[in-house]
Amino acid sequence: MSEASVELWVNGERVRAPVWGTEFLAEFLRERLGLVGTKVGCGVGVCGLCTVWMDGKLVSSCLVPAVVAAGRHVWTVEGLVALAEGRVADPPPGLPSGRLVRAVQQALVECEGLQCGICTPGQLWAACALLQEEPNPPEDQVREFLAGNLCRCTGYQGILRAVRAAAREGRCVGG
């Protein structure tokens, strides 16, 4: 009874792990590879908890069958942390810079852009992707971009403050 497996690139490393049935990338990353920073929330692509970067785009990993991810380059929040800590030698183009990741992380902490933290990896991805594409986005663009990342704890105000602060690479300013 041999097991099927999937091979792909995760956070710059080639990995291979077993896969069963119609297993999805979110669970594959968490349970097969132990990368539990990516969370599973609604399972239908609405909440954003399972956000990962795949071949240049942010996707809902709960909607990507693991077999569909075969051969692709996937980055998770663990990879973002590696970028932020300067541990990635040759990041693929399109990923946020380590400096941007650090700025957003710092801002989220200082601006109370998180409480329970379950949505935070997804918010981090969304905020970094936005600021990378648009370093100084107007408010309505920020809201539109972050609309797909739900948060039940903060009421979003802290997250918006954090994005503004990170864009300025400045301190957190209220209101």
Add this chain to the structure above:
Amino acid sequence: MALGGRADGWAKVQGRAVYAGDVRLPGMLYGAVVRSPHPHARILRVRSEAARGVPGVRAVLTGADVRYGTYGRRVRDMPVLAREVVRFAGERVAAVAAESLPAARRAAALVEVEYEPLPAVLDPQGALEPGAPRVHQAAWRYPGAVVGPEDPPNLQSRRVWQHGEDVEEALRRCAYVFEETYQIPPAHQGYLEPHACVAWAKPDGTVEVWASNKSPHRLRAQLAACLGVPAERIRVMPVYVGGDFGGKGSPMDVPVAVALSEATGRPVKLVVEYEEDLTAANPRHGSVVRVRLGVDGEGRMRALDVRAWVNGGAYAAFKPVEHVNLNGFAEAGNTYRIPAVRIESLIAYTHTVPRGHMRSPGSLEANFAVESTVDVAARALGLDPLEFRLRNLLRTGDRGTLGEPWMEVRGEEVLRALAEVLAQGGGAGGTPRVEEGGWACGVGVALYCRAAHAGETEVGLQPRPDGSVVVWVPFPDQGAGQHTVVRNVVCKQLGLPPGAVEVRQADTDQLAVDSGVGGSRVSLTASAAASRACQELQRRVEQEGLGGLRVQEALAELARRRPGEGVRGRFSGEELWLNSVCAQAARVRVDRGTGQVRVEEVITVLDVAEILHPPSHRAQVEGGVVMGLGSALMEELVVEAGRVVSSNLHEYRLPSVLDVPALRLVLVPGGKGWGPHGVKPVGEMANVAVAAAVANAVADAVGVRVRRLPISAEEVYRLLRAREARP
């Protein structure tokens, strides 16, 4: 001025915070649950051959295989897996453990259960009628039951709160009586992390549990009672909780995971799909609330009668309060001077999903009903709604509606502050409505008062050789900043910088007692316990003759002399006559042609005392307002033929950032806090009065009264057209 960022912030922005579903143990299996599709049925047969045929399946259990008793937080009426009969669509009938998650889920889908559907009762009024199908044969027999054999068979709980004159008498004497009935549907707490747990029944007879649960000590006690073992054999391990809002206080699937672990001899992780959480966890009760408000000729409130018929679902197990009723109902009208008050809450068993607590349980229902009626009364009497409230406000020195000897009541302070804010941009009612491009604009206000309650907890404090300290707390930080609050107390009291204080959650073996997170009590109890621990530590420093040294040097030396040792501080609650008051206003626009309601701004004025960590205090308020908007405008668990059909987040809408209007927060300091740090609780304040404020604003804008939540465009449209049709 914030004392540094959140204590747990860095772990969370790195994705390193571990939640229950993240735990992985060697040899771990994955669990999945088989659930009943019927609201009420007899289980005739369970066939597991096909399920066992899935490669990697290690156990399939039914109710017959589980020897544990029923469980619950107070009333222990819930079986781990249903035996003989299922009482709600979604009830756990069987469970599977397998080597991989997809295999477990596939196997669960292949378990065949034969049912004989039985007549079901789905609403509380119907359930309380004689002859209604019984949900439980003898509900009074369950441990912790609060009903007796003489009560209606489907009564789950009945509470009456009353004070002052006889309310019927008082109503009869009133010049005006306003009677209105409101409907509040079931709603989900909306935590984004679905229920998850890992259980490991070890060969030595102990059980280790990681669970998305905000009261680890209570969970341990509940499990011990269910499993029939001493609590010492169970260890609940610390993890972060991905949102709670009242929905993560129950054992939920942990007993199932324990059973699977015992059956297989291996750790078992059980994470539910969000659909299971939406349809079969412990959502808010649905209520029908009838209000009768009596007012005299001078516009003074003289009598208030509130009656609620509440749907408790099939089991009372998920409710923690001793009478398993909703204490929030007791708050009805509590911001006013009303000499005759009677409130009755009847909770019935029905064949629907068992209900639980959702942030300020009972409060939103009572507030929506009463604050809407107050507005109805004001308008009928030709009075400005704000004025009418001011005329009737309870003030410091008055006794409460139920005779409470409040230390203070700051309704006037917050309402006047709100009035000032509104005066900058439009009144609360009575003035002609402004029409802008087809939209009618309006403003509505609502007032809310919540009593503070203290719980019980113990905190450990341990100095380290580098002069820093570890604070051991028994409760998780499910987002409300509890760990940060404790850190700040210790910093302040010991005179340490934030970097020198680390807060860690201990498991249940390490600290003696904790009533868990909930009821907004953690700040009060935790700060008091932490304060006592600090005093104890300072005493020890003195005892050791180290009082003359700088703090960190003293602590470092203490740690060196007594390695690994620490002190504890315990606090146990007492009755507090402390409250917080919140006044909110909503500015809305209503499209007459479609009924669409757009909330432009929500203003929240909050009565505060000392604030231990301003950023998380503010976040609690902002998060609360948005959650309130969710209940006001979009959240409803739709139940059809007893089944919750809002089964995913496409159907059950949670507010996204695009749904949030301008939020303004005004703090009115100067309140009397409590304890060594003079705090008032905040977690369950800002979400409650939003719905009434919005409904009142809609009435102000277009003159129709929405009596059900969520306030939908269709309902406003229906009311507008009905009014046009009237002669």
Add this chain to the structure above:
Amino acid sequence: MWAVEYLAPEHLGEVLEVLAGADPTETVVWAGGTALAPLLRRGLLEPRRLLGLERVGELAGLSVEDDGSLRIGAVVRLRELYGAELVRGRLPVLAWTARRIGNLRVQNMATVGGHLAHADPAQDLPPVLLALDAEVRLQSRRGTRALPLEEFLLGPMQTARAEDELLTEVRVPPRAFRWRTGYVRYAPRSAEDYPTVGVAASVEVDADGVCREARVAVAGAGPKALRVRAAEQVLVGGPLSADRCREAARRVEGEVDPWDDTRGSAAYKRAMARVWTERLLRQLAAAGS
């Protein structure tokens, strides 16, 4: 023991070959996957094989064809659609609409072809494309055929696509670029909700103010996105007066056949189809002046 297989051919011919011989319950066509993935997760679909379209060159890209029509490849992602200058320039309403579907991640994954083949009657692109006279191309080993979108959409999750056929492209004729087109998505409950109703309309008004061409299409108000010719007939041949707009809207109300769901009752949807048709048409009328 087994895992679903993922086949990602590079050529259309291979895809059609597989489709020709496949059992559709076992082989599922996979583009963005956003509509189908939840069905797989719940076990409502249990395919043995996913036939991936992402690498098929013939299905990619946007271009202007020789006859001036805009060709949209079936696997063009929604984000690609609204990001393309071709679309933003010629058909801004199409771009505007695509940007409001789902969320950013959905827009990164979901494809135009997948969106149309899914045929959920509450979706946003169908009414807009109907109002633009869009056509779809279906290919199989047996040959190619073009169908007006109106004939492609048959009912809830039902299209005219045969089991062995693949939707390969969508085309918008050049005449549609001249029209004044608008789309209103009425989603009162929450911003990212599916619309209660969505109304799209196009008009072509000549120099004398006479309406020469009109298209009116509605989503969320029936078993499929519906083009309401009865409404169009009212508009053509005269000025876009308030009376005509109102009458067209009344005709829409009469033609749509909605059902009750969490976004509104049938009666409400019918009324909203009327209200928003009238408002949109009046807006289009005013835009020209």
